[in-house]
Amino acid sequence: TVEAASSQILAVQDTVAEIDRYFQAGFQLYGRSQYRDALAAWQQALDLTRSEPVRAAFPDESLAVEGVILGNVGLAYDDLGEYERAIALHHQSLDIARELENRFEESRALGNIAVSYLSLSDYDQAVHFLEQHLTSAQAIGDRDGEGRALNNLGLVYGATGDFERAISSLEAYIDIARETGYRLGEGYAYGNLGDIYNALGEYERAIEFQTRYLEIAQEQGNRFSEAAALYGIGTSYYYLGQTNRVIDLFQQSIAILDDIDSPGGASVRGGLGYIYYQQGDYDRAFALYQEHLAISEAIGNRSE
Numbered sequence: 001t002v003e004a005a006s007s008q009i010l011a012v013q014d015t016v017a018e019i020d021r022y023f024q025a026g027f028q029l030y031g032r033s034q035y036r037d038a039l040a041a042w043q044q045a046l047d048l049t050r051s052e053p054v055r056a057a058f059p060d061e062s063l064a065v066e067g068v069i070l071g072n073v074g075l076a077y078d079d080l081g082e083y084e085r086a087i088a089l090h091h092q093s094l095d096i097a098r099e100l101e102n103r104f105e106e107s108r109a110l111g112n113i114a115v116s117y118l119s120l121s122d123y124d125q126a127v128h129f130l131e132q133h134l135t136s137a138q139a140i141g142d143r144d145g146e147g148r149a150l151n152n153l154g155l156v157y158g159a160t161g162d163f164e165r166a167i168s169s170l171e172a173y174i175d176i177a178r179e180t181g182y183r184l185g186e187g188y189a190y191g192n193l194g195d196i197y198n199a200l201g202e203y204e205r206a207i208e209f210q211t212r213y214l215e216i217a218q219e220q221g222n223r224f225s226e227a228a229a230l231y232g233i234g235t236s237y238y239y240l241g242q243t244n245r246v247i248d249l250f251q252q253s254i255a256i257l258d259d260i261d262s263p264g265g266a267s268v269r270g271g272l273g274y275i276y277y278q279q280g281d282y283d284r285a286f287a288l289y290q291e292h293l294a295i296s297e298a299i300g301n302r303s304e
Contacts, residue, residue, distance in 0.1 A: 033260035067096030081263035107136035147176035187216030227256040266295035
């Protein structure tokens with residue numbers, strides 16, 4: 001009957017509205033670095049998107065939304081340090097984008113896969129996917145995507161000791177971030193440049209870039225980036241021999257990372273433990289090493 005059909009349409013419309021609510025809630029939680037809560041919201045959206053009534057009513061549209069959500073879930077697992085799981089999700093997102101011939105989402109997924117491999121220090125795979133990402137982003141005129149690819153190539157070059165190419169890539173990214181108004185992206189590049197100048201032994205210059213990163217992170221309310229910048233500044237002060245400042249900065253970083261349930265606190269604890277060890281405070285050093293080990297084991301990160 002007309003009444004039954006109308007009822008079915010309204011039910012699907014309500015479900016679609018519910019998907020959007022969970023989807024947006026996930027974004028808000030992710031932006032506040034509440035990754036576990038973001039995952040829960042996106043999982044709700046994913047389950048509803050895959051439901052039979054929605055799939056039947058909007059087959060291509062619901063598949064496209066599924067691909068986007070899978071990519072977002074992968075990003076959350078990246079931030080939680082579960083990189084292998086993230087890679088699997090990003091590949092699912094990539095497969096859907098290619099099936100639907102959505103070049104923007106395909107480019108996005110390529111970049112996400114590259115970042116996961118970069119986090120695993122698998123530089124060959126990272127470069128493989130980053131080159132595809134950069135080419136894809138340039139082909140479709142995606143300046144944001146192009147900038148992300150350049151930033152991440154800068155990270156790879158820095159990690160492999162090619163500092164000249166690293167600086168060139170990061171400076172090119174800063175130009176794009178300013179052009180597009182992506183303040184946090186500009187901050188990421190400053191933080192990465194700070195790491196490069198630390199590696200080059202130019203510690204004062206490194207502090208200048210990391211401080212810019214910290215200011216932008218605080219301005220944008222991104223607590224993970226705030227913690228990363230504090231750690232970067234502390235690292236520079238360590239090389240300058242100012243251990244009291246290092247301890248304070250590392251402790252601030254750990255407090256933030258613990259508050260947002262990030263496994264990044266493991267590495268910072270390791271660094272802080274080493275400082276206490278150098279000072280002869282073996283009890284504190286041992287306690288921090290134990291915490292470092294416990295976090296690393298909990299996330300299955302054997303490199304830590």
